[in-house]
Amino acid sequence: MQVKTVNESQLATAPAVSSSARVKRMLREGGKSFTLTFFVIVLLAAFLSPLLRITMNSFKTADQVAEYGTPLYPAKPRVIEYQGKEYDIYKVPLAEGVRELALYKKGRVTSEFLDPANLSAPPIVWEGAWRSLDRAWDFAPTLSNYQQVWDLIDYPRLMFNTVALAVIGTIGTLLSNTLVAYGFARFRIPGKQFLFTLLIATIFLPAAVTLIPTYTVFVKLGWIGTWLPLLVPTFFANAFDVFLLRQFFLTIPREMDEAAMIDGANPFQILWSVILPQAWAAVIAVGIFHFVYTWNDYFGPLIYLSTRPDLQPIAVGLARFNSIYGNKPELIQAGTIMTLIVPVIIFIFAQKYFMQGVVITGVEK
């Protein structure tokens, strides 16, 4: 490809623009900016709308979820008490405009309404089918779905399992991958290129091709129905995290290692006091990636813990809950929020490290 370079000064000597033309251009660019940003906001809203919908539904009563034509936000019909009875409030179109009135006497052709502000006044007669009217709603979120799910799903237990699995697995991941990545980044080992290629090749290996013997061995060891099949492998490194950390370690200048070595530091001391202090961003990225990965892992816990619901993490618990309470969408949606809330909060606080980690693994190939 031929590349022509443009001299900065050539651009600068373009004919001076009159101020009105400049204002016009600013307006045009502002317009483009506004249109594009608005379009992306709409796109994002569509993209995230399911999240908003389940959040809303999780605060609704079962009645509201089941009823057609209710507001999108959690609400209950507005009622008023009069002489010991409850009357529903409807939006009634009258000559002077739409008014919110209590339905007092239902009729097929005409109905009588009371003014909530002045209940003792004579009823207002309205002609038309009251069923065609819209009801008035009050914003009324309920926490009862969350309370029910909390007990039904044994949320504290699932939460404890998930956090314990995530924390232990993250420790294993950080320890093993840091050591292995350091080995690949800094030492001349005969055949290192071959070993590294082998490591990367495992990314392309379908899990099914190793599953049955591994599973059989875990059965023989008596590890099925325990956390060990999920935790032990994390202490033996994995291709993605080694790759990410190695790429990062390679960007740290070697001169500092060498200076430390001359001072008599051994390789562990160099890793600890020279490499790690400069690689925190990558280490944190690996840590939170693994933490979130554990939170999301479904198949591993499903096959190894299927007989022990008391040891399962939340993702498996939620799927199990769905197969039992699938006909109660408001409960499923509350459970869904309770499952995703922790990774989302972690992400919001640590999004900088997520972005860095993604970029290192994705681009610097």
Next chain:
Amino acid sequence: MSSFKELFSIFHLKPNARREALYGLAFISLWLIGFLLFTLFPMIATLVFTFTNINLAQEQSLQFVGLQNYLAMFKDSQLHNALGVTFKYALIALPIGLALPLIVALLLNNKYLRAKGFFRIMFYLPFVIPFVAGIFAWGGLLNPEQGWINQGLEALGVQNPPGWLNDPTWVYPGLVILGLWGIGSAVIINLAGLQGIPTELYDAAKVDGAGWWATLWNVTLPMMSPVLFYALVLGVVGVFQYFLVPLVITDGTGRPGGATMFFNLYLYKTFFTFQNMSYGAAQAWVLFLLILALTVFLFWSSKYWVHYAGDTR
């Protein structure tokens, strides 16, 4: 393989170099042990299984049966269906999985866009949501009556909007739409790739009078080809192993009418439901060889379409 032989030259090194090599080996030994225990040994064991008749559902004496398990695949119409399902899904999912993150990244990289950092974070956000939770949240979109996709289609005047996950044809685009919530990671990778394109190239294209399309075709796409290549390879590896979403949605039944009985799902059913270990192992090796062949093909083809700036590979 020449570098494989290098492994053994450790015995001929000078003391200092040997010390370094031994330290290095000690550091990577955790992975080496893990590789032998959790990858190489199980792979070989799986291969051995394929030539035997291990079936936990039937009592029979262990025998070597030669290529019987592989030959059985030629007559297994359910397996053919599963392979067809996987290819159909791949043909829809891969192009969309490559193009859509690039399109979103192009939008997010546009100089006229405000609040770029905010959008970047928000598009990535659903990626961290557990996929079981994601299915329950984003699956609602595809509800034939209440999902807003069909409500939108009806508002546009579409008479019979698709039944999505209940329809044997529309289930594939449905599953692709359902998978979109996780495109955030790919968007960020594409965005980083776009930001890495030297601005001089765009200036030069402008001087040459290239329009938006010509710039996209002659500058952006060639410069993005390494990123797209990486996404394509990982996409192929992922799409041929796809089964978790249908497993959760249909409980592994393949509803509607076997349309979601993906190859990998059939494989896991052979293992865990029918407990025919040897036949499942043979399927696993076929899957492995299929993915290997496609990956090798992609790497071979990359020299014709992947443009590595500044280095001659």
